[in-house]
Amino acid sequence: xxxxxxxxxxxxQKWVAGSLVIAYAVITLLPLVWILTTGFKSPxxxxxxPPKVMFEPSLEGYVNLFTTRTRxxxxxxxxxxxxxxxxxxxxxxxxxxxxxxSRYGERFLxxxxxxxxxxxxxxxxxxxxxxxxSRFKVPLKDDLLFFILSTxxxxxxxxxxxxxxxxxxxxxxxxxxxxxxLYTAVNISLAVWLLKGFIDEIPREYEEAALIDGYTRFQAFxxxxxxxxxxxxASTAIFCLIFSWNEYAFAxxxxxxxxxxxxxxxxxxxxxxxxxxxxxxxxxxxxxxPVMVFTxxxxxxxxxxxxxxxxxx
Amino acid sequence: xxxxxxDRIAKATPPSFARKIRGLSDRTIAWLxxxxxxxxxxxxxxxxxxxxxxxxxxxxxxxxxTREVEYIGLRNYExxxxxxxxxxxxxxxxxxxxxxxFLQVLIGFTLAWLINRKFKGxxxxxxxxxxxxxxxxxxxxxxxxxxxxxxxxxxxxGISFLTGIDPSSFQMIGDVALAPWAIVIVDTWMWTPxxxxxxxxxxxxxxxxxxxxxEIDRASKxxxxxxxxxxxxxxxxxxxxxxRGIENFKMFDLVVQLTGGGPGSVTELTSINLKREAFEKWxxxxxxxxxxxxxxxxxxxxxxxxxxLNKVKER
Numbered sequence: 001x002x003x004x005x006x007x008x009x010x011x012x013q014k015w016v017a018g019s020l021v022i023a024y025a026v027i028t029l030l031p032l033v034w035i036l037t038t039g040f041k042s043p044x045x046x047x048x049x050p051p052k053v054m055f056e057p058s059l060e061g062y063v064n065l066f067t068t069r070t071r072x073x074x075x076x077x078x079x080x081x082x083x084x085x086x087x088x089x090x091x092x093x094x095x096x097x098x099x100x101x102s103r104y105g106e107r108f109l110x111x112x113x114x115x116x117x118x119x120x121x122x123x124x125x126x127x128x129x130x131x132x133x134s135r136f137k138v139p140l141k142d143d144l145l146f147f148i149l150s151t152x153x154x155x156x157x158x159x160x161x162x163x164x165x166x167x168x169x170x171x172x173x174x175x176x177x178x179x180x181x182l183y184t185a186v187n188i189s190l191a192v193w194l195l196k197g198f199i200d201e202i203p204r205e206y207e208e209a210a211l212i213d214g215y216t217r218f219q220a221f222x223x224x225x226x227x228x229x230x231x232x233x234a235s236t237a238i239f240c241l242i243f244s245w246n247e248y249a250f251a252x253x254x255x256x257x258x259x260x261x262x263x264x265x266x267x268x269x270x271x272x273x274x275x276x277x278x279x280x281x282x283x284x285x286x287x288x289x290p291v292m293v294f295t296x297x298x299x300x301x302x303x304x305x306x307x308x309x310x311x312x313x
Numbered sequence: 314x315x316x317x318x319x320d321r322i323a324k325a326t327p328p329s330f331a332r333k334i335r336g337l338s339d340r341t342i343a344w345l346x347x348x349x350x351x352x353x354x355x356x357x358x359x360x361x362x363x364x365x366x367x368x369x370x371x372x373x374x375x376x377x378x379t380r381e382v383e384y385i386g387l388r389n390y391e392x393x394x395x396x397x398x399x400x401x402x403x404x405x406x407x408x409x410x411x412x413x414x415f416l417q418v419l420i421g422f423t424l425a426w427l428i429n430r431k432f433k434g435x436x437x438x439x440x441x442x443x444x445x446x447x448x449x450x451x452x453x454x455x456x457x458x459x460x461x462x463x464x465x466x467x468x469x470x471g472i473s474f475l476t477g478i479d480p481s482s483f484q485m486i487g488d489v490a491l492a493p494w495a496i497v498i499v500d501t502w503m504w505t506p507x508x509x510x511x512x513x514x515x516x517x518x519x520x521x522x523x524x525x526x527x528e529i530d531r532a533s534k535x536x537x538x539x540x541x542x543x544x545x546x547x548x549x550x551x552x553x554x555x556x557r558g559i560e561n562f563k564m565f566d567l568v569v570q571l572t573g574g575g576p577g578s579v580t581e582l583t584s585i586n587l588k589r590e591a592f593e594k595w596x597x598x599x600x601x602x603x604x605x606x607x608x609x610x611x612x613x614x615x616x617x618x619x620x621x622l623n624k625v626k627e628r
Binding site (some may be wrong): 006008009013015018020021025028029030031032034035038047049050051053067078100125126128129131133135136137138144148150151152153154155156157159160161162163164165166181182184185188189192217218221231236243245246248249252253262263264266267268275277280282287288291292294295296298299302303306307310311 | 339340342343344345346347349350351353354355357358360361362364365368375400420424425428430431432433434435436438439440441442443444445446447448449450452453455456458459460464465466470471480502505506508510511514549552553556559562563565566568570583584587588591592600601603604605606607608611612615
């Protein structure tokens, strides 16, 4: 496109549009900035009025996030040996001692295990199915594809009733395996639709040439199509990962002790008299930042991912 | 690849013939590749759906699995459709759906239109604006209850800064009149970028030459907007509305964390109401019938809508 184009917006137009968009971005990012900063505030600063923009950074939120603490009397505190570590010192300043680790680490790890497990499975199965739908005449192809998509229309709570009963019967309640299978089933529709789009874009001639060169169909898939689809597979994987990572409804209904992920856990972080906001914000920060990084990596395929491949740009 | 005589012969061989003579047939591979996915979906989606249909005709209670189950026909459905509370829930859902979609379309389209003015750095800002929608709704929703706190909350402070209203004089999530708007605001904050991205794709799909032709014909900018921009973006916009409609009809995580359905039940959307019936009151049979009604509603509305969408696309 030439810069003389009569449809090119004027400099003034660009300037006005740019300022309005940046103004919106700044306002819309404020809540996220607030999560990041609240994590580094002391409890007093976090609930100060007017809300504090400048404050003395403190790691108390992070210490509280990872520990459980008990209150001790000043006499008991006097009797204790001096704190050995910086985090013990922070806790002692509040007349408390560290009683042990909190469950945040475990919950975070569960999110990682279930997230990666289900992502691997859905991308693996999804790639196979997508290849078949893209290249072969599968009977009832359109019906099957629509069926795969329609499984997403059901409210999660509606599906959760029988799944709750089924998991109870099979002994899958509150297990990593159960959650991995469940998230895979939810993610696979997205994986198949997205990957089919990516594979459709790889010219068939590549495989035909490979077949003629003596590759079997399977080898052609493995050695020609997979490397070509690598970017598509990677972005599909990130979308599946983000979904499993963020999922809340199934997690809160089907897990409690062992396999609970971070989203149902973070809102339950409480301190004295209600939620411990710096600790909640610290937990949220650690949980949200990886997704922010992934979003920035994904930006070219974002549209495709969020629309099930319906809009490709 | 070197162009050896053998390659030329190979290229001349019809691919269908080459395929037939070695390894697994394509048909077998197709089935091998599709079967695990279909099996998984049958096991985790269709089987439970059939089970739900079956349960919906019973008075089963999941917290008393040993109690004898009785088939009570359509009585669950009858009860739901005549229950006044459920109609209140539907009203709350309709309010939420209408306003979130209205605001997201309005703001999302405006933003997309502004970004399409192609100012410097628009890619960077687009990516930043998109961030909220990628984050965990439960975690973010929970944090918004902090932002909504009277006096100390950032939201209340911001409103008071702009309007001069005392920040402790209103409670976004504790007030019956304000709570429905509190959830609309957070959902709009989170999902406007979604509509924006789709609209942006629509705007970018319009070739420049159409505007150039309009310019030559001396069509005013205003006229160009209504006769070129809007009709060309409409199919994209309708797709965005479809996605938001389905998603918000299913809405659970964000609102449950924000208000838990309260105060009273003014923000008790269908999914939250359903959760209460199924997992707090343990009326499993009743809740199953409820789930089926919801599913049929979404499915029916979505099908009608998709037909309309295809008509718009054909034009």
